[in-house]
Amino acid sequence: MMDWINDTLLQAGLWMRGYTTQIALALVATLLVVYGQDILRAVKAVVRPYPLVFRLLVFVLMCVFGFGAIAVFLAPWVAQGLMMVDTLWLAPTVAGAFLILGFVAERRQQL
Structure with a gap:
């Protein structure tokens, strides 16, 4: 049973190795979706005193x-971090x- 789990995790990890860059980009894009509003709110606070045209341009x-x-x-950087993860643990780490x-x-x- 454990051999089957290890083999499955290893195969999934090997498959994911070829897509590390895309996985990293998906993780970063998800982070930007989750925290993008906070980033824009912080930028808005900085440019609030400026004229509308400038604020629009900055936005x-x-x-x-x-x-x-x-x-x-x-x-x-995220891709480099993923490349450091052992192949056996790559799929569980990404998931x-x-x-x-x-969450x-x-x-x-x-969501």
Whole structure:
């Protein structure tokens, strides 16, 4: 029985190794969905005293370039972290990470 579980986890981990970059990007994108409103709220607090046109420009730039830059720069770090996880534990780690993010989203009532 344990051999079957180990073999299944190993096969799942080996399969996931080829998609580490995509998994990391999905994790970062999920984080941005969950915490994006907080980021925008913080930026809004900083630009509140400025004129409407400037605030609008900052909002557009933050949405277009800010979140994109966060995803582009953070995803490789997450991928590097995933590459450090032993293949046997990769599938449970990825599943656990998404479950935790789902739990956080639910607690924040965004799901």
